[in-house]
Amino acid sequence: xxxxxxxxxxxRAMNESATMALLIDRGTLTxxxxxxxxxxxxxxxxxxxxxxxxxxxxxxxxxxxxxxxxNAEVYAVNPAAATVLAISVRDVSETLHAPxxxxxxxxxxxxLARAAYPSDPADGDPVGTVRAxxxxxxxxxxxxxxxxxxxxxxxxxxxxxxxGAIRHIDVTxxxxxxxxxxxxxxxxxxxxxxxxVNLAAIAERHRGAAAGSGSFALLWLGAGLGCAIDLGTSxxxxxxxxxxxxxxxxxxxxxxxxxxxxxxxxxxxxVAALGAAHGFTGATPEEMVADAAxxxxxxxxxxxxxLADRIAVVLAVVAALVDPPxxxxxxxxxxxxxxxxxxxxxxxxxxxxxxRTPVEVxxxxxxxxxxxxxxxxxxxxxxxxxxxxxxxxxxxxxxxSA
Amino acid sequence: xxxxxxxxxxxRAMNESATMALLIDRGTLTxxxxxxxxxxxxxxxxxxxxxxxxxxxxxxxxxxxxxxxxNAEVYAVNPAAATVLAISVRDVSETLHAPxxxxxxxxxxxxLARAAYPSDPADGDPVGTVRAxxxxxxxxxxxxxxxxxxxxxxxxxxxxxxxGAIRHIDVTxxxxxxxxxxxxxxxxxxxxxxxxVNLAAIAERHRGAAAGSGSFALLWLGAGLGCAIDLGTSxxxxxxxxxxxxxxxxxxxxxxxxxxxxxxxxxxxxVAALGAAHGFTGATPEEMVADAAxxxxxxxxxxxxxLADRIAVVLAVVAALVDPPxxxxxxxxxxxxxxxxxxxxxxxxxxxxxxRTPVEVxxxxxxxxxxxxxxxxxxxxxxxxxxxxxxxxxxxxxxxSA
DNA sequence: CAATAGTAAATCTACTTTCCTATTACGCGA
DNA sequence: TCGCGTAATAGGAAAGTAGATTTACTATTG
Numbered sequence: 001x002x003x004x005x006x007x008x009x010x011x012r013a014m015n016e017s018a019t020m021a022l023l024i025d026r027g028t029l030t031x032x033x034x035x036x037x038x039x040x041x042x043x044x045x046x047x048x049x050x051x052x053x054x055x056x057x058x059x060x061x062x063x064x065x066x067x068x069x070x071n072a073e074v075y076a077v078n079p080a081a082a083t084v085l086a087i088s089v090r091d092v093s094e095t096l097h098a099p100x101x102x103x104x105x106x107x108x109x110x111x112l113a114r115a116a117y118p119s120d121p122a123d124g125d126p127v128g129t130v131r132a133x134x135x136x137x138x139x140x141x142x143x144x145x146x147x148x149x150x151x152x153x154x155x156x157x158x159x160x161x162x163x164g165a166i167r168h169i170d171v172t173x174x175x176x177x178x179x180x181x182x183x184x185x186x187x188x189x190x191x192x193x194x195x196x197v198n199l200a201a202i203a204e205r206h207r208g209a210a211a212g213s214g215s216f217a218l219l220w221l222g223a224g225l226g227c228a229i230d231l232g233t234s235x236x237x238x239x240x241x242x243x244x245x246x247x248x249x250x251x252x253x254x255x256x257x258x259x260x261x262x263x264x265x266x267x268x269x270x271v272a273a274l275g276a277a278h279g280f281t282g283a284t285p286e287e288m289v290a291d292a293a294x295x296x297x298x299x300x301x302x303x304x305x306x307l308a309d310r311i312a313v314v315l316a317v318v319a320a321l322v323d324p325p326x327x328x329x330x331x332x333x334x335x336x337x338x339x340x341x342x343x344x345x346x347x348x349x350x351x352x353x354x355x356r357t358p359v360e361v362x363x364x365x366x367x368x369x370x371x372x373x374x375x376x377x378x379x380x381x382x383x384x385x386x387x388x389x390x391x392x393x394x395x396x397x398x399x400x401s402a
Numbered sequence: 403x404x405x406x407x408x409x410x411x412x413x414r415a416m417n418e419s420a421t422m423a424l425l426i427d428r429g430t431l432t433x434x435x436x437x438x439x440x441x442x443x444x445x446x447x448x449x450x451x452x453x454x455x456x457x458x459x460x461x462x463x464x465x466x467x468x469x470x471x472x473n474a475e476v477y478a479v480n481p482a483a484a485t486v487l488a489i490s491v492r493d494v495s496e497t498l499h500a501p502x503x504x505x506x507x508x509x510x511x512x513x514l515a516r517a518a519y520p521s522d523p524a525d526g527d528p529v530g531t532v533r534a535x536x537x538x539x540x541x542x543x544x545x546x547x548x549x550x551x552x553x554x555x556x557x558x559x560x561x562x563x564x565x566g567a568i569r570h571i572d573v574t575x576x577x578x579x580x581x582x583x584x585x586x587x588x589x590x591x592x593x594x595x596x597x598x599v600n601l602a603a604i605a606e607r608h609r610g611a612a613a614g615s616g617s618f619a620l621l622w623l624g625a626g627l628g629c630a631i632d633l634g635t636s637x638x639x640x641x642x643x644x645x646x647x648x649x650x651x652x653x654x655x656x657x658x659x660x661x662x663x664x665x666x667x668x669x670x671x672x673v674a675a676l677g678a679a680h681g682f683t684g685a686t687p688e689e690m691v692a693d694a695a696x697x698x699x700x701x702x703x704x705x706x707x708x709l710a711d712r713i714a715v716v717l718a719v720v721a722a723l724v725d726p727p728x729x730x731x732x733x734x735x736x737x738x739x740x741x742x743x744x745x746x747x748x749x750x751x752x753x754x755x756x757x758r759t760p761v762e763v764x765x766x767x768x769x770x771x772x773x774x775x776x777x778x779x780x781x782x783x784x785x786x787x788x789x790x791x792x793x794x795x796x797x798x799x800x801x802x803s804a
Numbered sequence: 805c806a807a808t809a810g811t812a813a814a815t816c817t818a819c820t821t822t823c824c825t826a827t828t829a830c831g832c833g834a
Numbered sequence: 835t836c837g838c839g840t841a842a843t844a845g846g847a848a849a850g851t852a853g854a855t856t857t858a859c860t861a862t863t864g
Contacts, residue, residue, distance in 0.1 A: 001427050003788065005420035005440040007854045008817045011413050015819090018407035025403050031844075038407040041820050046845070069843025070827040215641070227723065231633070238725025239617070239759075248722035248755060250715050252653035252660065252667060265654060313652050320650035321629065321723055323640025353650060357641075386405065409819045410852045417854090433809075443855050448810070471808025472862040 010390075012048075015040060017390045019048045023058060023077045024107075024382050030064060030072040049075060057081050057385070079108035082149040082381045085134055085189075086373035088196070091156045091170045099171065100129065101370050104137040104148070107385075109378055112141035114370075124173040127186045134187070151183065151191045152377030154369040158241035159193040166193055167241065192380055197244060198235050199372030200330055200364075201228030206375045209328045209363040217324040218362075219246075219314060222331035223268035223285075229322055249317055262317065266310040271333055274310075278303035286332035293340050304337065308344035315349050319357040330362035337361070412792075414450075417442060419792045421450045425460055425479045426509075426784050432466060432474040451477060459483050459787070481510035484551040484783045487536055487591075488775035490598070493558045493572045501573065502531065503772050506539040506550070509787075511780055514543035516772075526575040529588045536589070553585065553593045554779030556771040560643035561595040568595055569643065594782055599646060600637050601774030602732055602766075603630035608777045611730045611765040619726040620764075621648075621716060624733035625670035625687075631724055651719055664719065668712040673735055676712075680705035688734035695742050706739065710746035717751050721759040732764035739763070 004010070015038065022037050023029060029037070035045045052058040059078045063071035087102040100117040115137060122128025130151065138145045153159075157169035165177040184191040194202075201210070201218035210216040210230065220226035227244040229236035236243045247263030259265040268285045275288030278299050282288035289307065292300040315327060329342060342361045349359065364371065406412070420440050425431060431439070437447045454460040461480045465473035489504040502519040517539060524530025532553065540547045555561075559571035567579040586593040603612070603620035612618040612632065622628035629646040631638035638645045649665030661667040670687045677690030680701050684690035691709065694702040717729060731744060744763045751761065766773065 001423045001784065001788065003416060003420040003423045003792070005417045005442055006413070007442075007446075008410070008413065008819085008852095009854095011408070011410065011853095012818065014405060015407045018405040021403045021405045040407055040409075042845075043821095043847085044409075044819055047818085064844095066829085067843070068827090068829045068841065070845075072844060229723075231638070236633070236638075236724065239727035240725060242725035242757075243723065245722050245725070248718065248757065250718045250754065252715060253711055254754065255660075258657075258660075259654060309655055313654060316650065316652045317719065317723070320647050321631075321645065321719070322638065323642060323644040323647070325641035352652065352656065355644075355650065382403065386403065390405070410817095410854085411819095413818095414853065444810075445812085445856095446854055449853090466809095468864085469808070470806065470862090470864050472810075474809060 013390045015044065016048050016051060017386045019045070020052060020057060020077070020389055021386050023052075023075060024386070028061060028074050028076045030074055032072060034075070057389075077107055079106040079110060080147075082107040082385060083112070083143065083147045084150045084152060084374065084377040084381055085130075085137065085148045086152045086154070086370055086377050087130065087133060088154040088199075088367060088370040088373055089156070089169075089171055089174060090196075090369075093170060100133060101367055102133045102137060103370055103374055104141055104143070105374050105378065107378070107381065109374075111374075112143065113137040115140065120172075126173050126179060127183060130183060130187065146188075148187070148189055150377050150381045151187060151189050152373045152380065153180075153191070153193040154196050154199040154373040155193055156196050158195050158238075158245070160241045162240065190380070190384070192377070194235075194373070194376060195226070195228075195241070195244070196369045197226035197331075198228045198237070199376060200362075200368035201230050201235065201328075201372065202376045203364055203368045203372035204328050204330065204362060205230060207364070207371065208368070209360040210326060213326045215324060216326040216328060217318050217322055218328045218330050219311075219318060219334070220331040221266065221271075221311065221314075221329060221333040225263055225267050225314065226331070227318055229318075229324070246314065246317065262314050266307075266314050268333070270310070271307060274306055275303055278306070284332070286336040289333050289341070290336035293337050304341055304344055305348075307333075307337070308341060308348045309352075311341075311345045312348035312352060315345060315357070315359065316353045316355060319349075319353070319355045324357060326358050326360060328360050328362055330364070330368065334361055335365075415792045417446065417450050418453060419788045421447070422454060422459060422479070422791060423788050425454075425477060426788070430463060430476050430478045432476055434474060436477070459791075479509055481508040481512060482549075484509040484787060485514070485545065485549050486552045486554060486776060486779035486783055487532075487539065487550045488554045488556070488772055488779050489532065489535060490556040490601075490769060490772040490775055491558065491571075491573055491576060492598075492771075495572060502535060503769055504535045504539060505772055505776055506543055506545070507776050507780065509780070509783065511776075513776075514545065515539040517542070522574075528575050528581060529585060532585060532589065548590075550589070550591055552779050552783045553589060553591050554775045554782065555582075555593070555595040556598045556601045556775040557595055558598050560597050560640075560647070562643045564642065592782070592786070594779070596775070596778060597628070597630075597643070597646070598771040599628035599733075600630045600639070601778060602764075602770035603632050603637065603730075603774065604778045605766055605770045605774035606730050606732065606764060607632060609766070609773065610770070611762040612728060615728045617726060618728040618730060619720050619724055620730045620732050621713075621720060621736070622733040623668065623673075623713065623716075623731060623735040627665055627669050627716065628733070629720055631720075631726070648716065648719065664716050668709075668716050670735070672712070673709060676708055677705055680708070686734070688738040691735050691743070692738035695739050706743055706746055707750075709735075709739070710743060710750045711754075713743075713747045714750035714754060717747060717759070717761065718755045718757060721751075721755070721757045726759060728760050728762060730762050730764055732766070732770065736763055737767075 018038050031045050058075050060073045061076040062074040065071050084105050090097050092099045098116040098118045103114040104112045121132035155166050157166050159166050163177050164181045169175045180191050180193050197220040204210045215230050215232040218228040225247040227246040249262045271285035280288040292303045346359045424439050433447050460477050462475045463478040464476040467473050486507050492499050492501050494501045500518040500520045505516040506514045523534035557568045559568050561568050565579050566583045571577045582593050582595050599622040606612045617632050617634040620630040627649040629648040651664045673687035682690040694705045748761045
């Protein structure tokens with residue numbers, strides 16, 4: 001219930017924040033458009049823009065033309081005001097991917113450099129690894145090494161802010177307690193870490209199947225199962241960062257011969273076993289599913305139908321508990337199954353439950369985790385930038401939101 | 403990302419809102435305390451309080467004494483500024499309760515009148531029923547009938563704001579589409595409806611086992627199963643108000659002889675069947691559980707252990723997907739089982755999963771749904787009151803939060 | 805008599821309104 | 835087609851206003 005109180009200083013800070021937020025959201029705006037959008041007067045808008053420009057946060061990127069009168073100056077956020085380093089850390093024991101994929105982007109969202117690192121540049125020392133990646137990408141982008149403002153990590157595990165540790169991660173060196181604050185101290189930047197599935201959901205919201213949806217849930221079907229619950233304004237993370245660990249959901253009382261939990265019903269190994277039982281011989285579950293999705297045989301249809309039945313169970317768990325307006329199927333298996341699998345899942349879902357949650361497959365083909373880390377890092381940097389404007393000039397004790 | 407912009411009018415509005423919010427949160431405050439808490443100067447604090455007092459929102463409730471100097475005036479929210487009518491609507495087909503229980507409370511939270519209605523005063527016409535209850539309670543409280551500001555309904559079903567209808571409700575007349583807006587129009591007050599389990603969770607947070615917890619999940623074990631997910635600032639409601647309908651969670655692929663979903667594993671009928679199989683003869687599941695919890699026999703121990711195994715499955719579903727810092731067991735069955743059942747559930751939970759979510763039983767003995775409806779209605783009225791102060795004097799176009 | 809509550813007067817910050825100038829596109833006549 | 839007047843717009847300057855703060859003062863109480 002707490003509300004902010006303050007004096008004219010606060011007002012100015014709020015108006016600067018509002019202006020900056022609009023520039024970030026809309027990209028480019030003229031003074032006149034800003035005046036309209038903020039409701040502020042012409043002199044105030046000018047004054048605020050002057051301040052932002054002098055602080056290096058906004059720049060003039062061009063002029064209008066065409067209409068009568070002088071050409072209005074077009075303002076935009078200064079892309080160089082912040083640089084985000086996004087790194088996707090992967091457990092390579094079960095995939096063929098590189099263990100690290102990274103990208104550098106500016107405040108405007110433009111990708112300045114991007115690379116995959118097939119081997120660990122510092123061999124088990126995360127601080128060294130990050131330093132090496134940062135140095136390499138900055139060099140490629142022609143940037144001074146100290147220009148990075150924020151590091152955003154995508155990790156196969158959950159980040160527990162309480163201990164500063166990334167849990168359930170199998171990459172050497174990355175599981176140690178306090179790693180995230182340690183990185184922040186060593187590099188002198190803000191550091192955030194998030195679960196890979198959560199980041200895939202963020203990418204899906206920004207540029208995938210969930211664009212425009214108020215909230216949604218992302219069901220990750222890969223070697224492991226995962227679920228990201230997007231609440232619209234933020235993701236559900238849980239008390240210890242463990243929300244969405246849907247593989248642990250039990251299937252009733254332990255009974256011999258029955259799958260014990262959702263992981264053993266619909267996880268990668270279960271999918272592979274199901275595929276093998278239907279005569280598919282791919283090296284990975286997703287390969288089998290891709291083969292079946294392309295094939296026109298009864299075996300393929302049977303395999304996909306059986307798989308859809310299982311996925312529908314997972315879907316029903318999420319739909320019953322969270323009731324999202326949309327569920328997006330993602331991960332290697334869902335991607336391999338494509339729209340054909342989606343339709344079978346929808347059908348099985350409707351056949352077995354009274355729920356009617358819409359289902360989609362991911363619209364992303366690129367590395368969703370890296371994209372999500374960029375999107376999430378950008379959001380974080382932008383928000384802290386806008387909020388720092390608001391926090392700066394307040395002298396006395398001030399109420400902040402509860 | 404949108405941030406508010408404005409001029410001095412907004413500042414004044416914000417300072418009034420902040421002051422009012424503090425009065426609501428802290429109860430009684432002197433000018434000096436308000437000055438400290440808001441960070442505003444003495445004259446501004448005085449001016450704001452004068453405005454609030456003249457608007458009838460704040461009143462002087464006393465004076466300090468003891469220290470040197472003049473006695474400071476003690477301010478508080480004017481309790482008469484708003485009156486909340488809370489009604490708990492129940493499906494009586496499965497219980498012995500009255501179908502309607504209602505309470506009237508003022509802005510300060512004091513209960514002005516409260517009553518149970520063993521029969522429907524308007525027999526299937528919700529508008530008439532509410533009008534009759536409102537009239538009766540106002541008369542008991544010695545209040546004019548038009549003083550009610552807000553109506554908060556607790557219903558056994560889910561409220562879908564999209565259609566204005568309460569879904570899955572079995573009380574005659576209460577399921578029709580558009581009922582909530584209809585009530586609002588007929589009574590001239592704001593109306594909100596919420597699921598009974600959600601309201602029980604709100605009561606649990608305000609005065610029960612979850613007081614002080616940042617967020618938590620409430621597991622409702624009664625005739626039906628339910629789950630409320632408190633995110634700290636709000637409850638998870640879902641796209642159609644159906645979040646937490648945990649009874650629908652399937653237990654794997656349909657298999658003959660196996661319970662199909664959590665409802666058939668741990669719902670009221672399943673508990674009753676389990677109790678009967680262990681030789682208990684109570685009329686309701688909660689009666690059997692209460693008998694067993696009191697008994698010292700091997701049959702009782704077996705029954706409770708078997709029940710705890712089942713509840714632990716439900717618990718694991720919630721814990722794996724949501725990872726709350728606390729789960730509170732509530733509802734008739736949990737209440738009947740008490741701490742003994744809680745301990746057995748915790749043990750079964752630890753035995754069967756790697757999760758370690760803390761578990762508690764409800765600390766409420768009174769009608770949790772009615773209390774929750776009061777708490778929720780109060781919160782709603784208070785927030786709209788504070789926000790209306792903020793919204794009032796703004797003339798031009800103004801940015802609101804996204 | 806010392807400390808505190810509350811008010812009054814003067815000052816300051818930041819926003820708005822009003823007015824002014826410079827710039828551009830367009831139309832019209834030569 | 836060129837040149838000039840006109841309308842419309844961008845941006846800034848000056849004056850005025852709302853609301854907050856600081857400082858000083860009065861009244862009250864132990």
